[in-house]
Amino acid sequence: MEELDGEPTVTLIPGVNSQKKQMCFDWGPGEMLVCETSFNKKEKSDMMPGCPFIHIIRKNEDVYSQILRKLFNESHGIFVGLQRIEEELTGKSRKAQLVRVSKNYRSVIRACLEEMHQLAIAGKDPASDRQFSIQVSSLSAMELIWNLCEILFIEVAPAGPLLLHLLDWVQLHVCEVDSLSADVLGSENPSKHERFWNLPGNTQTLTELELKWQHWHEGCERHLQDGTFASSPHLESLCKIMLGDEAALLEQKELLSNWYHFLVTRLLYSHPTVKPMDLHFYAQSSLDLFLGGESSPEPLDNILMAAFEFDIHQVIKECSIALSNWWFVAHLTDLLDHCKLLQSHNLYFGSNMREFLLLEYASGLFAHHSLWQLGVDYFDYCPELGRVSLELHIERIPLSTEQKALKVLRVCEQRQMTEQVRSICKILAMKAVRNNRLGSALSWSIRAKDAAFATLVSDRFLRDYCERGCFSDLDLIDNLGPAMMLSDRLTFLGKYREFHRLYGEKRFVDAASLLLSLMTSQIAPRTFWMTLLTDALPLLEQKQVIFSAEQTYELMRCLEDLTSGRPVRGEPDAQQLQDDDVETTKVEMLRLALARNLARSIVKEGSLEGS
Amino acid sequence: MGEMVSVINTVDTSHEDMIHDAQMDYYGTRLATCSSDRSVKIFDVRNGGQILIADLRGHEGPVWQVAWAHPMYGNVLASCSYDRKVIIWKEENGTWEKTHEHTGHDSSVNSVCWAPHDYGLILACGSSDGAISLLTYSGLGQWEVKKINSAHTIGCNAVSWAPAVVPGSLIDQPSGQKPNYIKKFASGGCDNLIKLWKEEEDGQWKEEQKLEAHSDWVRDVAWAPSIGLPTSTIASCSQDGRVFIWTCDDASGNAWSPKLLHKFNDVVWHVSWSITANILAVSGGDNKVTLWKESVDGQWVCISDVNKGQGSVSTSVTEGQQNEQ
Numbered sequence A: 001m002e003e004l005d006g007e008p009t010v011t012l013i014p015g016v017n018s019q020k021k022q023m024c025f026d027w028g029p030g031e032m033l034v035c036e037t038s039f040n041k042k043e044k045s046d047m048m049p050g051c052p053f054i055h056i057i058r059k060n061e062d063v064y065s066q067i068l069r070k071l072f073n074e075s076h077g078i079f080v081g082l083q084r085i086e087e088e089l090t091g092k093s094r095k096a097q098l099v100r101v102s103k104n105y106r107s108v109i110r111a112c113l114e115e116m117h118q119l120a121i122a123g124k125d126p127a128s129d130r131q132f133s134i135q136v137s138s139l140s141a142m143e144l145i146w147n148l149c150e151i152l153f154i155e156v157a158p159a160g161p162l163l164l165h166l167l168d169w170v171q172l173h174v175c176e177v178d179s180l181s182a183d184v185l186g187s188e189n190p191s192k193h194e195r196f197w198n199l200p201g202n203t204q205t206l207t208e209l210e211l212k213w214q215h216w217h218e219g220c221e222r223h224l225q226d227g228t229f230a231s232s233p234h235l236e237s238l239c240k241i242m243l244g245d246e247a248a249l250l251e252q253k254e255l256l257s258n259w260y261h262f263l264v265t266r267l268l269y270s271h272p273t274v275k276p277m278d279l280h281f282y283a284q285s286s287l288d289l290f291l292g293g294e295s296s297p298e299p300l301d302n303i304l305m306a307a308f309e310f311d312i313h314q315v316i317k318e319c320s321i322a323l324s325n326w327w328f329v330a331h332l333t334d335l336l337d338h339c340k341l342l343q344s345h346n347l348y349f350g351s352n353m354r355e356f357l358l359l360e361y362a363s364g365l366f367a368h369h370s371l372w373q374l375g376v377d378y379f380d381y382c383p384e385l386g387r388v389s390l391e392l393h394i395e396r397i398p399l400s401t402e403q404k405a406l407k408v409l410r411v412c413e414q415r416q417m418t419e420q421v422r423s424i425c426k427i428l429a430m431k432a433v434r435n436n437r438l439g440s441a442l443s444w445s446i447r448a449k450d451a452a453f454a455t456l457v458s459d460r461f462l463r464d465y466c467e468r469g470c471f472s473d474l475d476l477i478d479n480l481g482p483a484m485m486l487s488d489r490l491t492f493l494g495k496y497r498e499f500h501r502l503y504g505e506k507r508f509v510d511a512a513s514l515l516l517s518l519m520t521s522q523i524a525p526r527t528f529w530m531t532l533l534t535d536a537l538p539l540l541e542q543k544q545v546i547f548s549a550e551q552t553y554e555l556m557r558c559l560e561d562l563t564s565g566r567p568v569r570g571e572p573d574a575q576q577l578q579d580d581d582v583e584t585t586k587v588e589m590l591r592l593a594l595a596r597n598l599a600r601s602i603v604k605e606g607s608l609e610g611s
Numbered sequence B: 001m002g003e004m005v006s007v008i009n010t011v012d013t014s015h016e017d018m019i020h021d022a023q024m025d026y027y028g029t030r031l032a033t034c035s036s037d038r039s040v041k042i043f044d045v046r047n048g049g050q051i052l053i054a055d056l057r058g059h060e061g062p063v064w065q066v067a068w069a070h071p072m073y074g075n076v077l078a079s080c081s082y083d084r085k086v087i088i089w090k091e092e093n094g095t096w097e098k099t100h101e102h103t104g105h106d107s108s109v110n111s112v113c114w115a116p117h118d119y120g121l122i123l124a125c126g127s128s129d130g131a132i133s134l135l136t137y138s139g140l141g142q143w144e145v146k147k148i149n150s151a152h153t154i155g156c157n158a159v160s161w162a163p164a165v166v167p168g169s170l171i172d173q174p175s176g177q178k179p180n181y182i183k184k185f186a187s188g189g190c191d192n193l194i195k196l197w198k199e200e201e202d203g204q205w206k207e208e209q210k211l212e213a214h215s216d217w218v219r220d221v222a223w224a225p226s227i228g229l230p231t232s233t234i235a236s237c238s239q240d241g242r243v244f245i246w247t248c249d250d251a252s253g254n255a256w257s258p259k260l261l262h263k264f265n266d267v268v269w270h271v272s273w274s275i276t277a278n279i280l281a282v283s284g285g286d287n288k289v290t291l292w293k294e295s296v297d298g299q300w301v302c303i304s305d306v307n308k309g310q311g312s313v314s315t316s317v318t319e320g321q322q323n324e325q
Helices: A066-088 A091-121 A126-154 A161-173 A179-187 A190-196 A206-225 A233-242 A246-251 A259-270 A276-291 A299-308 A312-322 A327-338 A353-365 A372-380 A386-394 A402-414 A418-434 A438-448 A451-468 A474-478 A481-486 A488-504 A508-520 A526-540 A549-563 A574-579 A581-610
Strands: A010-013 A022-027 A032-037 A053-059 B005-012 B019-024 B030-035 B039-044 B051-057 B063-068 B076-081 B086-092 B095-102 B109-114 B122-127 B132-139 B142-148 B156-161 B184-189 B193-199 B205-212 B218-223 B231-238 B242-249 B256-263 B271-273 B279-283 B288-293 B314-319
Touching (some): A022 B271, A022 B288, A032 B019, A066 A372, A091 A327, A126 A161, A126 A299, A233 A246, A386 A418, A418 A438, A481 A488, B051 B086, B086 B122, B095 B132, B122 B156, B193 B218, B231 B279
Antiparallel strands (some): A022 A032, A032 A053, A053 B005, B063 B076, B122 B132, B132 B142, B156 B184, B184 B193, B193 B205, B271 B279, B279 B288
């Protein structure tokens, strides 16, 4: 664990000062907390007052940029599309399709670049202008690098077309080519270009082209040596340039924006049929000549050089260091992986580099309140650790609204993440109970398949009913369906409501049977029996006889059971029942009603039998 | 990525004395802090703001640590203090109140840690009296206590739970039945040891393992969150300046091997794993917090030269007068 690759970056936290204090820290889900402290636990701290500030720090994620958000959104579409067509990518068209994907990514970068550029020159305020300008350079570099990678690694242009692609590349990215340089460095030869290559349907072989070029080149040389241009230093210099004379080219250095411009120009005039594998020789010498020992290569230069050397790993490594976000390396590496260009290296995190980078990128997206949805798809396409990473991240998304909670749940349910579903539903159910939204709490506990909680919520419903005489959230309870079976208490709640419905529909006999069965089947908690018996009263006092004799005996037995003085933990004492006046009156009324009903039902049944 | 970080919010807690701990809740929306001024404070820190939600008084000495329970239990916070007490606070109807006080220790309680939510609402507490107590919420405001006496001679400085391991038969458990989790936690003490504890079938806690490598008091232990790999990982730090990473191949569950992360020049007080376990934060007596990414160059992925043993990258977050990025 001792190897360090480069010096660690030091971040200074303002205000945490002084020699005696230390820094206390801890992780939040997406950030870190630091504050001043003294770890040495003493009862009496130093007399010096402590610093009351806690700093919340976070990595500079680009996730928070408005414009980059478009980049993230659109590239997400391309990424997912690429993963999906993977199986279909076969044979000759494979390369063409991959190139198309690459160009799609690049066009997204360019669109973003354009927008950012507009903002940078809009002149709002110097600080944000500067910020935008930095972003513009960054995006511009990304496009430059990606484009080169496309040419060298994906398009895999062979000698001949290779130079043309490189020419396009340079022309696309060199913004400051003024007309003079165009004259000297490029436009003298376009006609010659067109004649030699790039015509659609050009059927000349490489050898033929080389011969022609060779012929032309020798012609130029002869002119130079014969002194044809001796009278005009300008023309002479022009001729030298066209012969690829490095010194002559370098004399026009200020017209060449950078060394790769120099490289391509040089190749154009001296080695137009350069082979890919020879590129790096010319690249290195171009870089050296251009810099001329006056300055050292910048990170961008190193990246491009690595590309010319076809060292893909080095390109990715350097990009990871130089760029401030994972977006670029994650998407490029994924594409290159589809091109089958990466050897798999075993890592602790992720079975290969592609997955590692995608995981980093996706994790960053979860810091954002809506971009996390994009992150889900990236995790999906990481076969080794994607799922478990998703599980860890998705639970930490603050469920600020019901809509958001539903979105999160849908993601979990689609992926059979039952633990997470359970956990999230429980959190929501608890929150609902605390806010007295019992219906919501109940549906969350049903969704979580949490029997214990369903019981708890049902009890609350019943308690509410006892206090207020009516049910809330009738719709929910009426339509429980098979979910009713989740817990006994819930079943009771559903059935009890059904009793009320039957009563409301005047289906008294059915209601009566149901009521009785609730007690005899032990589904009703004993604490509720008094209420149930009281509910029976109106049925007992109807003109028609509803409860049969048998049923009346049952009811009487239940009542006696309740009042017989057998104390059960947690239930109202039978003694309490007797002592309470209201309760006593109720019991008396019930006894009377039951006795009367018994008499009537016996008579009724006796009569029926008779006739 | 250059690990560029910046301060996105600074919360003025107005604590009147040294702050000893600050913890974000599960979602990063609330911040709990505790101090030598004997108070525990809670702030709402959404969207870069800082609103004081509660100023909780009840401790009679410096408060050393706070810990948030899982949100499914509502808003519940535990705190432990020099006053030998552990207090559990709960938000009820929009106000925070003390919901339970545990006074079973004979000296300062140094560390509290909530168990994985799958086990229920269980709090482990480590104390300078050498004992570890486990408080389990059993419903209706009742908490059951189990105590491990003399867990560490001289004192226990830190406790940390193992992530919940889902037993294979968990799929399609009939509802209402609690699955049989194997509950484990780690503790670090003044006997220079790290001990691993396991709950037996009879509900008693037994010492399962002793991890010996430190030559001085163990100041902190942190069990890494599970990231789906079959290995378990624990970080420990000590008065001896060393930080070890202990790993165990879960197949056997018994063979723990330490790897020295680094030897610092001073006491190392605190180690903490990031939520997705990629990064270990380590404090120093030298006013720094260093971040370590195990085995992989955090700036880079998979070049073979970093594969010599394990590579790591560290970034330092240091105190200072100026804010430089």
